[in-house]
Amino acid sequence: xxxxxxxxxxxxxxxxxxxxxxxxxxxxxxxxxxxxxxxxxxxxxxxxxxxxxxxxxxxxxxxxxxxxxxxxxxxxxxxxxxxxxxxxxxxxxxxxxxxxxxxxxxxxxxxxxxxxxxxxxxxxxxxxxxxxxxxxxxxxxxxxxxxxxxxxxxxxxxxxxxxxxxxxxxxxxxxxxxxxxxxxxxxxxxxxxxxxxxxxxxxxxxxxxxxxxxxxxxxxxxxxxxxxxxxxxxxxxxxxxxxxxxxxxxxxxxxxxxxxxxxxxxxxxxxxxxxxxxxxxxxxxxxxxxxxxxxxxxxxxxxxxxxxxxxxxxxxxxxxxxxxxxxxxxxxxxxxxxxxxxxxxxx
Amino acid sequence: xxxxxxxxxxxxxxxxxxxxxxxxxxxxxxxxxxxxxxxxxxxxxxxxxxxxxxxxxxxxxxxxxxxxxxxxxxxxxxxxxxxxxxxxxxxxxxxxxxxxxxxxxxxxxxxxxxxxxxxxxxxxxxxxxxxxxxxxxxxxxxxxxxxxxxxxxxxxxxxxxxxxxxxxxxxxxxxxxxxxxxxxxxxxxxxxxxxxxxxxxxxxxxxxxxxxxxxxxxxxxxxxxxxxxxxxxxxxxxxxxxxxxxxxxxxxxxxxxxxxxxxxxxxxxxxxxxxxxxxxxxxxxxxxxxxxxxxxxxxxxxxxxxxxxxxxxxxxxxxxxxxxxxxxxxxxxxxxxxxxxxxxxxxxxxxxxxxxxxxxxxxxxxxxxxxxxxxxxxxxxxxxxxxxxxxxxxxxxxxxxxxxxxxxxxxxxxxxxxxxxxxxxxxxxxxxxxxxxxxxxxxxxxxxxxxxxxxxxxxxxxx
Numbered sequence: 001x002x003x004x005x006x007x008x009x010x011x012x013x014x015x016x017x018x019x020x021x022x023x024x025x026x027x028x029x030x031x032x033x034x035x036x037x038x039x040x041x042x043x044x045x046x047x048x049x050x051x052x053x054x055x056x057x058x059x060x061x062x063x064x065x066x067x068x069x070x071x072x073x074x075x076x077x078x079x080x081x082x083x084x085x086x087x088x089x090x091x092x093x094x095x096x097x098x099x100x101x102x103x104x105x106x107x108x109x110x111x112x113x114x115x116x117x118x119x120x121x122x123x124x125x126x127x128x129x130x131x132x133x134x135x136x137x138x139x140x141x142x143x144x145x146x147x148x149x150x151x152x153x154x155x156x157x158x159x160x161x162x163x164x165x166x167x168x169x170x171x172x173x174x175x176x177x178x179x180x181x182x183x184x185x186x187x188x189x190x191x192x193x194x195x196x197x198x199x200x201x202x203x204x205x206x207x208x209x210x211x212x213x214x215x216x217x218x219x220x221x222x223x224x225x226x227x228x229x230x231x232x233x234x235x236x237x238x239x240x241x242x243x244x245x246x247x248x249x250x251x252x253x254x255x256x257x258x259x260x261x262x263x264x265x266x267x268x269x270x271x272x273x274x275x276x277x278x279x280x281x282x283x284x285x286x287x288x289x290x291x292x293x294x295x296x297x298x299x300x301x302x303x304x305x306x307x308x309x310x311x312x313x314x315x316x317x318x319x320x321x322x323x324x325x326x327x328x329x330x331x332x333x334x335x336x337x338x339x340x341x342x343x344x345x346x347x
Numbered sequence: 348x349x350x351x352x353x354x355x356x357x358x359x360x361x362x363x364x365x366x367x368x369x370x371x372x373x374x375x376x377x378x379x380x381x382x383x384x385x386x387x388x389x390x391x392x393x394x395x396x397x398x399x400x401x402x403x404x405x406x407x408x409x410x411x412x413x414x415x416x417x418x419x420x421x422x423x424x425x426x427x428x429x430x431x432x433x434x435x436x437x438x439x440x441x442x443x444x445x446x447x448x449x450x451x452x453x454x455x456x457x458x459x460x461x462x463x464x465x466x467x468x469x470x471x472x473x474x475x476x477x478x479x480x481x482x483x484x485x486x487x488x489x490x491x492x493x494x495x496x497x498x499x500x501x502x503x504x505x506x507x508x509x510x511x512x513x514x515x516x517x518x519x520x521x522x523x524x525x526x527x528x529x530x531x532x533x534x535x536x537x538x539x540x541x542x543x544x545x546x547x548x549x550x551x552x553x554x555x556x557x558x559x560x561x562x563x564x565x566x567x568x569x570x571x572x573x574x575x576x577x578x579x580x581x582x583x584x585x586x587x588x589x590x591x592x593x594x595x596x597x598x599x600x601x602x603x604x605x606x607x608x609x610x611x612x613x614x615x616x617x618x619x620x621x622x623x624x625x626x627x628x629x630x631x632x633x634x635x636x637x638x639x640x641x642x643x644x645x646x647x648x649x650x651x652x653x654x655x656x657x658x659x660x661x662x663x664x665x666x667x668x669x670x671x672x673x674x675x676x677x678x679x680x681x682x683x684x685x686x687x688x689x690x691x692x693x694x695x696x697x698x699x700x701x702x703x704x705x706x707x708x709x710x711x712x713x714x715x716x717x718x719x720x721x722x723x724x725x726x727x728x729x730x731x732x733x734x735x736x737x738x739x740x741x742x743x744x745x746x747x748x749x750x751x752x753x754x755x756x757x758x759x760x761x762x763x764x765x766x767x768x769x770x771x772x773x774x775x776x777x778x779x780x781x782x783x784x785x786x787x788x789x790x791x792x793x794x795x796x797x798x799x800x801x802x803x804x805x806x807x808x809x810x
Contacts, residue, residue: 017419019374028375029780032541032773035413035421047412047421063419225546278529 015044015072015233017063022053023191023237024246028062029054034224036232039273043073048233056246059214059238061230064188073234074146079290090293100129102261106177106208106318113137114176119165119197120144120183124153131158143168165196175200181210184247185235194251201321207253209317213260215240216311218267226277228269229313244315253319260312264299265290267313354598355380356782357590359577360605361388363768364758366563367775368603373567375783377600381567382592384576388564394555401679402672403636403723404556408665409549411534413541414769420562424550430532430668433647435655435711436487440646444519447484456481471736473501475509491653495660497733498630498685505734505742508765532668540770540777551669559768580604580754582617587754601753601782607729608745608763611756620750623741627763632730633692635659635682635704641718642666642678644708657707658692659684677720680708688728697724732763755782 021028030051037047051062065073103126107116114137118127121142130140143161144150153160161168164187178197184190197207212229213219219227229238239247241258248255272288288295303313358369361383369379395403415421432443441447448454460481469475472493476485490501497504519535522545526533531548538547552558564571572592579591580602587602604611607629612621645664653660659682666673673679682704686692692700701722709716734742742763749756757775759766766774 012422014419014422021375027780027783028371028776032413032417035416035546037421045422046419047416047424049413049416063417224544 012045015046015069016066017046018066018188019063020060020188020236021062022056022058022060023189024058024243024250025053025055027055030060030062033059034227034230036225036230036273037277038073038232039226039276040231040269041073041075041078043075044233046233048230050230050238053243056243057214057240058243061233061236064236065233067188070145076148091290091296094296096129099126100133103129103179104133106179106206107134107138109206110138110176113139115139115174116141116177116179117170117175117200118142118179118181119193120180120186121153121158121160122146122149124156124158124160126179126181127153127158128156143170165193165200170200172199173202176202176205178205178207180207184209184211184239185229185231185237188236190237190247191250194247194253198251198253198321203321203323205321206256207248207317207319207321209244209248209315209319210261211244211315212238212266213240213311213313213315214238216260216266216313217306218270218313222270222274226270226273228266228273231269239315241315244317248317248319251319252322254322255317255319257316257318259316260307260310261314261316262300262303262307263313264296264303265313267299267303268292268295271295353378354600356601356603356786357382357577357597357599358603358605359580359590360384360758360761361560361564361571361573362605362758363560363563364605364761364771364775365603366560366567367772368755368757368779369567369570370563371776371779372603372783373570377783377786379567379570380597381571382575382577382590383571383573386573388560388571388573394557396555397723399638400674401636401638401677401723402555402665403679403725404665404672408556408663409532409551409669410556410559410768411537411547412550413547414559414772415550415552417772418559418562420552420558421550423553423558425553425669425671426530427532427549427551427668428530429648430526430549431647432649432651433645434488434651438655440650441488442647444516444523447488448516453481453484453488456483469506471502472504472506472508472734475506476501479509488651492651492660495653495685496630496731498687499733499735503736505736505739507739507743508734537767538769538773539766540773549668551671556768577604577606577614580611580615582615582751582754585618585620585751587751600786601755603755603757603779603782605758605761606756607760608732608756611749611761615751615754618751623738624745624763626738626741627745628733628735629729629760630731630733631686631688631693631726631728633684633686633700634725634727635684635700636723636725637680637682637701637704637708638673638720638722639678639680639715639718640676640720642670642673642676644678644680644712644715644718652711658682658703659707662708682707693726697722700724729760731765732760753782753785755779 019028022030030053032049033052034050035047038044048061050059052059116130116138121127121144124142127140127142130138141159141161142153143163143165145164147162150160150162161170178201180197184193187193201207212235219229229235245255245258268288268290272285275285275288306312355378356372358365358379358381361381365381366388369381372379409427412421415424434441434443434447441450457480460478469478473490476489480489493501493504493508522533522535525545533545533548534543575592577590577592580587581589587599589596589598590602606614608624609627612624615621645662645667648664648668650662652662661683663681664678665681666678684692705716705719745763755778756762757778758771
């Protein structure tokens with residue numbers, strides 16, 4: 001006789017949970033698409049249901065861990081806290097190059113002294129790349145709710161605000177570019193976060209959102225349980241093009257570009273999660289990790305092909321705050337839900 | 348908040364349906380009160396453990412990992428490693444589905460029926476099964492079960508009884524294969540409301556199936572009123588406006604009832620919209636749980652015996668699927684006996700009933716009597732809804748709504764539907780979404796979650 005979930009014995013207590021409606025439609029009216037567990041960190045024995053909203057197609061965890069459980073579901077060993085050259089070697093070098101190129105492409109139209117904010121900046125990975133590869137006059141800032149991550153980023157000499165984008169005392173109409181890279185999937189209410197970002201942007205300023213894509217082959221193959229993008233129970237909201245466009249529109253932003261981007265990560269974790277769930281031998285499981293250049297390489301090629309067909313693993317959205325509405329971003333008609341939390345989000 | 352949201356919604360009954368409804372409404376900002384007639388919650392979804400360590404579940408035996416996760420007890424469940432059904436026909440046992448498929452006369456009959464094509468939409472259950480499975484399989488296997496289960500001839504039952512058979516034979520075989528491979532009892536034909544697949548399987552909560560209700564109740568304790576049977580639901584101008592319980596009348600914004608459908612019209616005043624429900628009939632059942640000092644008596648978890656002339660139409664040895672339900676080396680076999688309230692089976696003394704069942708078992712499994720150590724008998728007058736053609740139109744109208752805009756009838760008995768716990772959960776959520784939209788004054792949205800449907804074929808079992 002076996003318990004349903006592999007977990008270390010000290011994680012036996014169930015997590016406190018919170019129910020949430022779709023952040024775009026304001027209702028809990030969906031269909032369960034997946035049931036999964038924390039295959040990666042085994043932070044609890046709980047199982048989680050991913051729902052797909054019947055109206056907008058958003059995939060969201062319901063119920064999700066309560067805000068009070070963030071320290072437990074993001075353990076100190078969480079990879080975003082430890083993504084460095086020492087731990088991740090080649091993967092770190094390759095990813096740094098790719099990310100730097102990608103980031104700089106968002107910055108092409110910036111003036112001489114732009115103000116840039118990275119929301120959910122974690123330990124400052126992206127900000128460091130911008131400071132290394134960007135121009136000298138750029139004013140770089142980050143905001144993150146994790147004290148641990150903020151301390152690490154500050155130690156690296158970065159200008160970081162502690163808190164969420166809504167709670168931190170940040171100036172309105174002040175930023176030229178706001179980055180939300182692997183962030184919106186981690187927060188309870190992405191709609192509120194985007195609205196806050198719109199409020200902080202200068203008229204004409206841009207927001208860049210990068211997040212997991214549910215309209216992909218890996219989702220089709222693994223989406224009922226093992227899909228890496230679920231990252232159970234840390235990804236609370238997952239988008240496709242339609243729902244991501246709605247997210248920007250609800251915040252009063254004009255979508256300038258919406259496309260997919262290449263990433264091998266969800267592929268690697270999808271396979272890994274399936275192997276973990278089937279009790280595969282450890283040596284085999286370890287072939288599929290962010291430290292494994294072979295699996296990363298293979299899935300980079302695969303996702304590269306899919307990306308060329310418009311089905312890449314990530315979604316990339318660039319949206320602009322309209323000039324004419326200035327400070328008066330119209331409040332969205334949909335009701336806001338509980339105050340969102342924000343955590344480090346480099347999954 | 349608009350006016351409608353200031354008065355509470357009255358939820359009648361604290362079983363899984365009522366608690367799901369109340370939990371959903373409350374977490375979406377609607378005040379609720381739960382009125383339960385009994386001394387405790389959980390309704391049909393309750394468990395009982397005797398002092399010998401035998402577990403008796405009344406109503407449901409297991410749930411799915413999906414339902415467990417949805418109510419937040421996923422981490423407190425054990426996987427059910429195996430579940431299987433076998434049919435006893437003319438003295439031979441056929442496993443489902445492969446044993447039946449390996450029998451030429453069933454396969455030939457089924458193929459003939461398929462090749463012959465449909466002769467219009469079948470009206471009766473008998474027609475449906477014969478068209479779908481062929482005459483031989485239907486007459487020898489499906490229809491005797493259906494008739495014993497419902498207590499009515501299959502040509503007087505609606506074809507709608509087969510609605511729950513959602514999986515094709517190919518898919519059933521695939522899911523059974525996955526089930527064996529992964530040592531998890533994958534849900535097959537358990538849920539009509541949501542899709543099944545290799546990643547939805549049966550689990551059993553650490554403290555019994557009632558744990559589902561207890562988890563929901565934990566957030567609702569302050570609004571549950573026990574021993575508060577509702578005496579009246581007051582309808583004015585086709586709207587439920589108040590309820591009366593314990594002699595006190597209270598205004599409500601809506602009523603969500605789990606009262607068995609035929610009883611509901613007795614409570615409602617001010618409209619005759621619910622009158623047709625009085626004709627609906629449930630099939631009473633006697634469940635005889637036999638204890639044995641030996642395990643592994645049946646060859647499979649469930650043995651369908653309807654065609655064999657026994658007092659029971661189904662035998663279930665639950666510890667074959669869930670070993671923890673009986674002390675080690677011992678077992679429980681539940682005999683399901685369809686009956687009428689007051690008939691011989693209903694009134695028979697428990698010990699005599701146990702003896703009668705053991706006698707019948709002895710003819711199937713000689714020597715089993717020497718391991719018998721007593722029984723526990725559960726009787727319910729409302730075990731299964733009977734989809735009789737006499738009131739099929741009224742039943743279909745009722746399935747679409749009660750006829751009173753803000754009166755919802757939910758749960759297995761309230762819906763008058765043979766649905767299991769998970770479907771009760773999702774259907775209730777769907778209906779409460781509709782109610783919530785009305786209470787918020789929003790227009791009805793047609794684009795809600797698409798209900799899962801697929802061709803109704805295959806899956807003989809679990810009627």
